[in-house]
Amino acid sequence: MSSTSVVRPSYAAVLRIPYARRTFAAALLGRLSYGIVPLSVMLAVTRASGSYAVAGVVMALFSGTSVFLSPARAALIDRHGPRRALVPMVAAYTALLGLLTVTVWRPGVASPLVLGAVTAAAGACTPPLGPTMRAVWGRIADDRALVQRAYSLDAVAEELLFVSGPLLVGVVVGFAPPALGIVVGAALIAAGTAAFVASPPVRDLTPGGVRARVRGKGRRRVLRGIGRPVIAAAGVGLALGSVELLVVAFAEGRGHGSDSVAWVLAAMSAGSAVGGLANGAVVWRTSAGLRLPLLVAGLGLALLGAALAPGLGTLASAMAVAGLFVAPAITTAYLIADETAAPEARVQAGAWVNTAVNAGATAGTAAAGLLVGGLSTGWCFAVTGAVTLLAAVAAARGATRDGGAPEEETVGKVGDGGAARAA
Template identity: 40%
Template sequence: MPAPESAGSYRAVLRLPSALRAFVPALGGRLAYGLLPLATLFTVQQTTGSYARAGLALAAFGLASITLPLKSRLTDTHGQRRVLPWLALFCAGFLALAALTPWPVPFVALAGLAAPPLGPAMRSTWRSLTDGTELKQRAYALDAVAEETLYLTGPLLAGVGLALAPARWTLLATAALLLLGTLGMVAAAPPTIATTARLFTAGPLRSPGLLRVLAARLFTAGPLRSPGLLRVLAVLLVAGAAISAAYTGMAAEAQAAGHPGAAGLLEAAVATGSVVGGLLWSRRHHTRPRTHHFAGLLALLAAGLLAASAAPDLISLGVVMGVGGLAVAPLYVVAYLAADDLSPPGYGTEAGTWINVAANAGSALGAAVAGVVTDRSGPGLAFLIAGVVVIVAAGWAVVWSWGRPGGEAGLLAE
């Protein structure tokens, strides 16, 4: 058994070989994604004079996220060092062209297609570094908390840059940060070459079976063959929809109160709760099945949403949503751990990417539904509906059979 420090200390995680040297540049690269929305929005607007085109550019970049599982599968197949630097180079190059040319929108879209999956790749590195230890949950919690912090501070830093210079300089700095962070991460990380990648390096590239192996690898269901993983994705779909609905509702409440700028503070309350929740979650030694973890965390999120539906003012709304936010980072930690257990060998990075895709899809759905409900009946009903849906999902997580005894049901237990 590891010593108490190695079982429960962030210091023990960062002391793992290559951990700090990979994690620090990875944070820099991932910070670029926090800077990107505002930098892109104002670069395109200042270049074209149109907020409509700026919104189109952001939408194009977001829609390109549908390619993330494919890029993650390529990373699993060939290893980070063969895939991520090229993706980062093309992505940064297209962002630079968006900043320097009078036709930024198509280059932003191309940048989205090439954007490297840095979050899933770093979690793959954590998975490799913590193999044979009890530190994986702590490492994932550290990663989730750091990611929440980056997305909280990224827009603030972008705002500083936009106040000091034209937006294109912030976008160029974002491109440089993405490229340098990616190169630093893959240079320090241990080789993570999937088993199938060896099929490509064992013989000459002219091997007649090469294309067949590549096609079989890229056009198979991969981790989505696991019914248990599909159920985990369903949980994240609901959670993403509920959180997005909450953001829509908070913005509407702030606008109705005559303080639209308070929407950012309300979102910051949720992010702060998420960071605190991730830190607290990682300090516990969890022994219950992960289905129970999902149920409990969803119930906490639902409690915040239901309380928000009756919040009398913005301060109380921020408090109850901050409490609900305590569940956000732990939900992702549990989902990533479950994805590791439920994905076939060699698909770890892709499985983690599907977690993000499910949450993003839920976010889009939640924003759309909450917008309609808010327009017709007010934000209180949007909070109420989101809370009820999450409560139903929590009950489903408890009663649903997650697989045959000893099979995937066992994998969902710690």
């Protein structure tokens, strides 16, 4: 390992890792489907059923099985390797999306029960390309600083995918039924996964003797240490889920249109992208365990500031500041999960963090809906900020117990483990 990569690894250095560009591009191609399929399914089911209520229930089933079964799907990858686990998942997922496309192509044909069953089954088979790609980054990067930079690049790219995906759906529905968007999403994840598992770093990720080790250690020992990043990620997710609804309520309460909401949320996304890139560029002297609660606390304080915003312009500024902490906090949570979990459970650890973010977002949206009915938006932002600070306190207590050596002291550990790491 060169001293240059330890002191100041660049994003270019990440992409110069052998096979990194090929593997990352394939993963991003497949993950673009995540930004296309949900909106396409919602629009297609709404058109087919003629009911927003049916569409809401169907999407809840799709999201629920996708999010909460993510650790179980990741466990299959840790146990059997990406090629043996991802390929059957993608085959089942694309087949179910194809069946759903046929079901919703003609309005008024399918029953709500059939729509719910097919979408729930499709969600249960969603391939965890994101956690798998992060496990690959941890294996192919040769020091901790380079892994940090790779995770930051991954987080920013994923943010852009979730922005561009709905835009592509808008283009599709401009000239075709929304069911075509489901087809496009299925084709993207099939093509991306095929290229991903054919890449040498992924092809070399074989389970080896993992199964015996996992059975011997037990689930708790294999996933020991991920509670802190999971709690922090859930706090960030809760903040994100609340903010989306609170911004809508804030804008409508002051007579602004939906275009204003889009600009405020875009300011937060832009802040997140900037924060993510900056986080990866800094050579940190403190451990990820000590940084994580500070980043979550920064998000909470920014939301407390948003509670004082008198107008949409100041709210957009507050959201941009809040966004600065989002991607760094999530990236740091992934780093801690990857570093503390057993080598044979890296994908599972990342999936648990991802599940925590999504579950927190779902809970945050529901809680914000209840709060908006009885409190002003200012107080709602204050409550959201206070809960986020509580998550930061919980993460800080874990960091205090763990101690947390400076990050340079952990450089080089990422490469340890050899074949076990490849599982």
